[in-house]
Amino acid sequence: MTSTMTLADGGQSGTAPLNIGIFLVFVCITLYIVYRTTGKNRTKSDYYAAGGVLSGRRNGIALSGDFLSAASFLGITGAIAIHGYDGFLYSVGWVVAWLVALLLIAEPLRNLGRYTIGDVIGYKSNQRSVRAASSISTLVISFFYMLAQMSGAGELVSLLLGIHNRVGQALVVVAVGAVMLLYVLVGGMKGTTWVQVIKATLLLICVTLITVFLFGSFGFSISNILNAAADNNPLGQHLLTPGGWYGQSATSELDFVSLAISLVLGISCLPHILMRFYTVPDAKEARRSVAWCTGAMFIFYLSILIVGFGAAALVGPRAILSAPGQENSAAPLLALRIGGPVLFGIVSGIAFATILAVVAGLTIASSSSFAHDVYANVIKRGRSTAAAEIRVARTTSIVVGAFAIVAGILASGQNVAFLVSLALALAASANLAPLLYSLYWRRFNTAGSLGSVYGGLVCCLTLIVFSPVFSGTPSSLFPDVDFHWFPLTNPGIVSIPFSFLCGFVATLVSRERVSPEKQAEMEVRALLGAGAVRE
Numbered sequence: 001m002t003s004t005m006t007l008a009d010g011g012q013s014g015t016a017p018l019n020i021g022i023f024l025v026f027v028c029i030t031l032y033i034v035y036r037t038t039g040k041n042r043t044k045s046d047y048y049a050a051g052g053v054l055s056g057r058r059n060g061i062a063l064s065g066d067f068l069s070a071a072s073f074l075g076i077t078g079a080i081a082i083h084g085y086d087g088f089l090y091s092v093g094w095v096v097a098w099l100v101a102l103l104l105i106a107e108p109l110r111n112l113g114r115y116t117i118g119d120v121i122g123y124k125s126n127q128r129s130v131r132a133a134s135s136i137s138t139l140v141i142s143f144f145y146m147l148a149q150m151s152g153a154g155e156l157v158s159l160l161l162g163i164h165n166r167v168g169q170a171l172v173v174v175a176v177g178a179v180m181l182l183y184v185l186v187g188g189m190k191g192t193t194w195v196q197v198i199k200a201t202l203l204l205i206c207v208t209l210i211t212v213f214l215f216g217s218f219g220f221s222i223s224n225i226l227n228a229a230a231d232n233n234p235l236g237q238h239l240l241t242p243g244g245w246y247g248q249s250a251t252s253e254l255d256f257v258s259l260a261i262s263l264v265l266g267i268s269c270l271p272h273i274l275m276r277f278y279t280v281p282d283a284k285e286a287r288r289s290v291a292w293c294t295g296a297m298f299i300f301y302l303s304i305l306i307v308g309f310g311a312a313a314l315v316g317p318r319a320i321l322s323a324p325g326q327e328n329s330a331a332p333l334l335a336l337r338i339g340g341p342v343l344f345g346i347v348s349g350i351a352f353a354t355i356l357a358v359v360a361g362l363t364i365a366s367s368s369s370f371a372h373d374v375y376a377n378v379i380k381r382g383r384s385t386a387a388a389e390i391r392v393a394r395t396t397s398i399v400v401g402a403f404a405i406v407a408g409i410l411a412s413g414q415n416v417a418f419l420v421s422l423a424l425a426l427a428a429s430a431n432l433a434p435l436l437y438s439l440y441w442r443r444f445n446t447a448g449s450l451g452s453v454y455g456g457l458v459c460c461l462t463l464i465v466f467s468p469v470f471s472g473t474p475s476s477l478f479p480d481v482d483f484h485w486f487p488l489t490n491p492g493i494v495s496i497p498f499s500f501l502c503g504f505v506a507t508l509v510s511r512e513r514v515s516p517e518k519q520a521e522m523e524v525r526a527l528l529g530a531g532a533v534r535e
Helices: 016-038 044-052 056-067 070-083 085-112 127-161 166-217 222-231 236-240 250-269 271-279 283-314 317-322 326-379 386-410 416-440 446-465 492-509 516-528
Strands: none
Touching: 016 166, 016 326, 044 166, 044 271, 044 326, 044 386, 056 166, 056 271, 056 283, 056 326, 070 085, 070 283, 070 317, 070 326, 085 250, 085 271, 085 283, 085 416, 085 516, 127 166, 127 271, 127 326, 127 386, 127 416, 127 446, 166 222, 166 271, 166 283, 166 326, 166 386, 222 236, 222 283, 250 271, 250 416, 250 492, 271 283, 271 326, 271 416, 283 326, 317 326, 326 386, 416 446, 416 492, 446 492
């Protein structure tokens, strides 16, 4: 039976069987790659960190694959197509953010840690309490990030199959979540790395070719693309100037500042990003990883600028907002318009592979944090076996994935780039202060670690729950009620400084003093990598 998807302008997307066939090819190829690497996961280091033997180039491409998610490809393209200039500001923040990771975090983190953030912030503190706090923050951050990916995956497949009702989209999210969990449970970090390398390469090739095609279609003039986009958008020429999304009031301007802070500071604190620095053999390769990743990001986001305005010009906001997934449908609909059902299926397949790899990385980060920090070091007090840890990590993956599926259903229709910005605010609020304090402040102790992690995390979560994200507006998660009192949609401007303040005050108030020998050992290892081990 042949089915079609009717767009707002009356066009057709082509046959669903063709789209599904292209989509299944990507799934089968990546599943085969994961299967081929399964037998090589013999130790904790293999499962958590790919044995710590990846080159800087391969890890850098995988690192870009870890971050170039549904938010980057689907969310930002839609944000640019609908909101113009303000939508592109997400891209600027995410490219600049890698400088923080390169200059402050990548090298000492690789030298000090083995698998998780808890290895670093618990190095000179009370291991059990700090590792428990680190694991809680990792699980919460990963959950919010997975929320965005699951929502984007459900909307993408709903668009692919032409499903417009909420029940059908919910079933799609469940099916997508099951496939994603399969990747994590059998592949570990090695399988995930190969999937990320392949999908990052395909994604870069895809957006570059679409960008070249769009340039050719508009006479190789970016002005022609921008003017056509403005003519096909209700904002008109305001699409090309600041204020189309933020800037309508003092509150929205402050909201944008808060967003920018979260974007720039959040990436270097994401658990699945930080975990990637443990997959290389030394600090030099960690720096090379960030350099390769930054180059890939620059090419991608420069192309996304053209793709987003191209979607505004050729598809238009009306067709985008009426499709399943709304803003997140801009990139696939542009592919449909310029390349028909074949390109539509290819772009959708690449976008889905993107989500698969990112969620796999998130699930490994959250499950390894619980297994390594809580189970092995808190419950078993360092006396667990590698097999037991991996078994606990896989069980945790199932639980985290189940919660993400439920939340992804509730968040359907939200812009995934916006949802990721909340995860970045949580990451910067809970992890940035303890990381920097641990690395660069000699007096920082257990009380400071707990204060900064819990203080930032609780503050950020509280402000998100009582913000317009949850209630009070038509686009809120619960639009029919209003219990918000915090006016900003992104709380980073408050919660991130609050985390630093909590860590500072708690350290000064506490009577605990860090051992000079332990501090000296930490500084030597952070600078030189001496004594770093892998199990």
